[in-house]
Amino acid sequence: MQLSNTAKATGDSFVRNILALTQKPGVISFAGGLPDPLLFPLTPISSTIKEILDEQSPNIFQYGPTAGYLPLREIIASQYNQKGYNTNAQNILITQGSQQGLDILCRALLNPNDNIVVEAPTYLAALQLFKASGANIYEVSLEEDGPNIDELKSIFKKHNIKFFYTTPTYQNPSGITCSGQKRKKIAQLAKENDVCIIEDNPYGALRYEGSEPYSYGVYWSEGTVVLGTASKIAAPDFRLGWLSAPSFLYEACARLKGAMDLQSSYFFQRVFYRLLENDSLRIHKKNLIRSYKQKRDLMVKEIEENFKGLLEVNIPKGGMFLWAKFTDGTDTMELFEKAVKEHVAYAPGSVFYASKGGENAMRLNFSHASLEKIKEGIKRLKRAHQS
Amino acid sequence: MQLSNTAKATGDSFVRNILALTQKPGVISFAGGLPDPLLFPLTPISSTIKEILDEQSPNIFQYGPTAGYLPLREIIASQYNQKGYNTNAQNILITQGSQQGLDILCRALLNPNDNIVVEAPTYLAALQLFKASGANIYEVSLEEDGPNIDELKSIFKKHNIKFFYTTPTYQNPSGITCSGQKRKKIAQLAKENDVCIIEDNPYGALRYEGSEPYSYGVYWSEGTVVLGTASKIAAPDFRLGWLSAPSFLYEACARLKGAMDLQSSYFFQRVFYRLLENDSLRIHKKNLIRSYKQKRDLMVKEIEENFKGLLEVNIPKGGMFLWAKFTDGTDTMELFEKAVKEHVAYAPGSVFYASKGGENAMRLNFSHASLEKIKEGIKRLKRAHQS
Numbered sequence: 001m002q003l004s005n006t007a008k009a010t011g012d013s014f015v016r017n018i019l020a021l022t023q024k025p026g027v028i029s030f031a032g033g034l035p036d037p038l039l040f041p042l043t044p045i046s047s048t049i050k051e052i053l054d055e056q057s058p059n060i061f062q063y064g065p066t067a068g069y070l071p072l073r074e075i076i077a078s079q080y081n082q083k084g085y086n087t088n089a090q091n092i093l094i095t096q097g098s099q100q101g102l103d104i105l106c107r108a109l110l111n112p113n114d115n116i117v118v119e120a121p122t123y124l125a126a127l128q129l130f131k132a133s134g135a136n137i138y139e140v141s142l143e144e145d146g147p148n149i150d151e152l153k154s155i156f157k158k159h160n161i162k163f164f165y166t167t168p169t170y171q172n173p174s175g176i177t178c179s180g181q182k183r184k185k186i187a188q189l190a191k192e193n194d195v196c197i198i199e200d201n202p203y204g205a206l207r208y209e210g211s212e213p214y215s216y217g218v219y220w221s222e223g224t225v226v227l228g229t230a231s232k233i234a235a236p237d238f239r240l241g242w243l244s245a246p247s248f249l250y251e252a253c254a255r256l257k258g259a260m261d262l263q264s265s266y267f268f269q270r271v272f273y274r275l276l277e278n279d280s281l282r283i284h285k286k287n288l289i290r291s292y293k294q295k296r297d298l299m300v301k302e303i304e305e306n307f308k309g310l311l312e313v314n315i316p317k318g319g320m321f322l323w324a325k326f327t328d329g330t331d332t333m334e335l336f337e338k339a340v341k342e343h344v345a346y347a348p349g350s351v352f353y354a355s356k357g358g359e360n361a362m363r364l365n366f367s368h369a370s371l372e373k374i375k376e377g378i379k380r381l382k383r384a385h386q387s
Numbered sequence: 388m389q390l391s392n393t394a395k396a397t398g399d400s401f402v403r404n405i406l407a408l409t410q411k412p413g414v415i416s417f418a419g420g421l422p423d424p425l426l427f428p429l430t431p432i433s434s435t436i437k438e439i440l441d442e443q444s445p446n447i448f449q450y451g452p453t454a455g456y457l458p459l460r461e462i463i464a465s466q467y468n469q470k471g472y473n474t475n476a477q478n479i480l481i482t483q484g485s486q487q488g489l490d491i492l493c494r495a496l497l498n499p500n501d502n503i504v505v506e507a508p509t510y511l512a513a514l515q516l517f518k519a520s521g522a523n524i525y526e527v528s529l530e531e532d533g534p535n536i537d538e539l540k541s542i543f544k545k546h547n548i549k550f551f552y553t554t555p556t557y558q559n560p561s562g563i564t565c566s567g568q569k570r571k572k573i574a575q576l577a578k579e580n581d582v583c584i585i586e587d588n589p590y591g592a593l594r595y596e597g598s599e600p601y602s603y604g605v606y607w608s609e610g611t612v613v614l615g616t617a618s619k620i621a622a623p624d625f626r627l628g629w630l631s632a633p634s635f636l637y638e639a640c641a642r643l644k645g646a647m648d649l650q651s652s653y654f655f656q657r658v659f660y661r662l663l664e665n666d667s668l669r670i671h672k673k674n675l676i677r678s679y680k681q682k683r684d685l686m687v688k689e690i691e692e693n694f695k696g697l698l699e700v701n702i703p704k705g706g707m708f709l710w711a712k713f714t715d716g717t718d719t720m721e722l723f724e725k726a727v728k729e730h731v732a733y734a735p736g737s738v739f740y741a742s743k744g745g746e747n748a749m750r751l752n753f754s755h756a757s758l759e760k761i762k763e764g765i766k767r768l769k770r771a772h773q774s
Binding site for chain 1: 388389397436445486495496625645653
């Protein structure tokens, strides 16, 4: 009995190993992308759940339509509309986190050997899916204000590209935010070349400075798919994400979702809807932003004090990650084992590249650990680097 | 922008349309596979959820490992062990309903143009997945005691078969249960031909008569994957299923699950685990069986009285469906539109076949409607048939 080519191409996920690491006692992990559980809005979640249960509607645990809970889809669409991106509930599909949204899009759009473009570096678990789908992956390098336009232009011209996958806001892992000007140009370029834009935006709500530029959907709604998630502003275990897709693609996505797992749980869709609807996540979001910003600033400071220029940090305006590069040629994959021996973990830069790159870089998550652990963890990292 | 071949091959699901139909007021639907929501164990579910919330463990809403909640995987494995099927927690993967289990298996095992065998008729949403995967689908016909062995032997010999997908207990849609003797022979045949057996068992707990034969896993654990679900004994909206796979396949499945949606929600895994662990589903299951058996018997009686031999019914020993055939040549796909006009729905037999068949048959769900609606619905069906 033989495994499929897809199974063989789905390498063991570094993310899975990261998550396994975070379960080990004593390890300070900056490796994952976990929110701080002490900041979960447990009180409103808990009271909303109890409210729903006490209404004793038997149908709350019944099967429901694939597309998802309509009031939730409506409120998501209206939030996009408020930000200038024109979509509506009939174009919103509820998914198992935005990860499933990505999977659905791969299946809806890609044949083996189709061409796609990703940012270098890019989100690891997206890369894993793209590799499993058998696509040819082209990379565009990131500048301070987003993807390099000339490179993108040349790739779009040379190859028949199906989609460009991008995280324009507080990118994972680089922390880079693509400027509004660049977004407009890239949307134009994509339109000219008939390339679909997949905009992943898990971190937009975690903004510490500045303003968020418009979504690609504002510039080109007919060719843009926007992915969103409840994992960063409510809780990951809701397993709740969504995609907003133009109609030609939406129907295919909904059919695929139905074949894949029939539907997502309506229970947490109802909970999340009520949390949005009664605005009880607003105060929570303020706390989250205050706390994560403080953690970010502390981690930057600790790195500067401990590494004195040996580890250069890119300070993001939002999100959960610092992207740091050794200036002394340290190979972060080699350093990783030493770090684990010192009971500290990070994500080596090279895992975020489809081809080569990031050998001296690392991604450090600052949202999960406490302030004390951030201090201690950076000290451990220094010891690992010196050993 | 073009859709993928997979998207094009994923036809619109009759199941999705069925579910949409059941939402329309006034329609008595025997078409879906819905449990009776009035029988959901709301009291133990509700008190278990509140118990978990009141423990105020912040980590309950955090990300968790892909494979699932270990105590739940342990209790599932031990239940299999008690029934003679030797597996363990390390071989149990938690999925989004058993539908996702099937999807994972397709992706783990199938390349385009691989050969598989299904029963004729078989589970509709499985067919949809198999078609989307690009597999060549061979069919084995069902006899009263299970698949026709000679046909299976000949297909296994002629073609290089990847897997045989079967629902041996209270099959959907036929209601047929494969005898223990046949299971033993088929397991032997599959082993000789290196064909993986995928045993789907959503209905085993809903047993109204007789005893359940051993799982294929008892006869050949190294080549059998068993799929299970919480949807029929607890509630569909838990979106909780699992697969038990031999190790060579398990690792690939877990990697794929991680790439597809990272993990399933731990919240309902915890709830379901506690319900199993404190045995509070036992009384619920008794109620369920008593009520569904009563509904089955009533539906059989109403058909006999209304159709007087024109509609022959296969009485299943468990599960949720009657399989009925018109003896007067009525085409159930043509009848369907008339039935909907009379505000009654069923699933036409032909949708359960990969190729042709079932033109005079229909699947009638008896678990969802009340006794009154079963009476009324069969009367409407008679009117549709006469019109």
